[in-house]
Amino acid sequence: MDTLDTIIEVVSTSAPVIRGGLAGRRRKADEENPSGETQMAADVWADEYLEAELTAIDGVGEFASEEREGVIDCGDGLSVAIDPLDGSSNIKSNNSMGTIIGVYDAPLPASGRNLVMAAYVLFGPITTMMVAREGTVTEYVIEDGDRRPVKEDLTLPAEPVVYGFGGRVPDWFDEFADYAREIENELKLRYGGSMIGDMNQVMTYGGVFAYPGLQSRPEGKLRLQFEGNPIGYIVESAGGRSSDGEQSLLDIEPDELHQRVPVHLGNEELIDRLESTL
Ligand SMILES: O=P(O)(O)OC[C@H]1O[C@](O)(COP(=O)(O)O)[C@@H](O)[C@@H]1O
Ligand SMILES: [Mg+2]
Numbered sequence: 001m002d003t004l005d006t007i008i009e010v011v012s013t014s015a016p017v018i019r020g021g022l023a024g025r026r027r028k029a030d031e032e033n034p035s036g037e038t039q040m041a042a043d044v045w046a047d048e049y050l051e052a053e054l055t056a057i058d059g060v061g062e063f064a065s066e067e068r069e070g071v072i073d074c075g076d077g078l079s080v081a082i083d084p085l086d087g088s089s090n091i092k093s094n095n096s097m098g099t100i101i102g103v104y105d106a107p108l109p110a111s112g113r114n115l116v117m118a119a120y121v122l123f124g125p126i127t128t129m130m131v132a133r134e135g136t137v138t139e140y141v142i143e144d145g146d147r148r149p150v151k152e153d154l155t156l157p158a159e160p161v162v163y164g165f166g167g168r169v170p171d172w173f174d175e176f177a178d179y180a181r182e183i184e185n186e187l188k189l190r191y192g193g194s195m196i197g198d199m200n201q202v203m204t205y206g207g208v209f210a211y212p213g214l215q216s217r218p219e220g221k222l223r224l225q226f227e228g229n230p231i232g233y234i235v236e237s238a239g240g241r242s243s244d245g246e247q248s249l250l251d252i253e254p255d256e257l258h259q260r261v262p263v264h265l266g267n268e269e270l271i272d273r274l275e276s277t278l
């Protein structure tokens with residue numbers, strides 16, 4: 001098994017463990033993460049669990065997480081960046097959440113062009129996993145300790161159906177609000193407050209997800225290394241596009257591990273239109 005196969009295996013065997021540990025960890029952890037957000041007990045626990053599992057893999061040289069300040073050096077090899085629980089504020093209301101992983105062949109922080117694999121686990125009514133590697137995307141169901149492919153060579157449906165945009169509407173820039181008005185006339189709203197849950201709807205039905213730059217925070221909310229790049233890599237591998245408003249997320253040269261970025265993802269035509277509106 002090569003290192004990427006081992007990472008995929010470890011993430012998928014960790015998924016039922018993480019899912020099983022969520023119920024007792026719905027409280028706040030009295031700590032902030034490096035982005036200044038209050039952590040949930042589940043964030044801290046999933047981070048520690050995945051850190052132990054992933055740094056133990058031969059061929060993983062660096063590990064970094066949305067939930068910890070610096071990069072851990074764990075030998076020679078690939079660099080792994082994770083968002084252990086994406087959408088963890090949803091744990092209180094029992095809505096969907098996910099785990100995101102990006103594997104880079106360069107030291108962190110790295111460009112999305114250095115990604116060699118990206119994947120996410122979605123904790124919905126069932127546990128699914130989406131893996132992008134070598135230009136193709138596979139969706140799996142994780143059940144009874146087994147990971148079974150349910151869709152190979154997944155591509156975004158040509159006719160988009162859904163959209164979901166984050167941030168408070170009065171905080172949007174006018175150009176984004178104009179774009180949103182157009183999209184609202186064409187597609188159905190699906191916004192659940194977890195990028196992975198919302199993006200999985202776009203991967204399934206076609207459409208557009210965005211957490212745009214805001215007037216109060218032009219850099220947006222989501223983090224390039226842990227969220228923007230991996231999901232950008234997945235959507236681009238499925239024939240869609242990612243953008244910070246001007247260019248592919250994967251073309252951004254990172255300055256900092258926890259840097260934020262405006263995120264727009266989805267069908268090519270919808271992201272082209274967004275870029276010409278912004
Ligand atoms: O609560 P808001 O502002 O809609 O933000 C939701 C966004 O923030 C996130 O929850 C941020 O990710 P984390 O939960 O990993 O911090 C995204 O999953 C989601 O798209
Ligand atoms: Mg997240």
Ligand SMILES: [Mg+2]
Pocket residue numbers: 043066083084085086087088
């Ligand atoms: Mg998170």
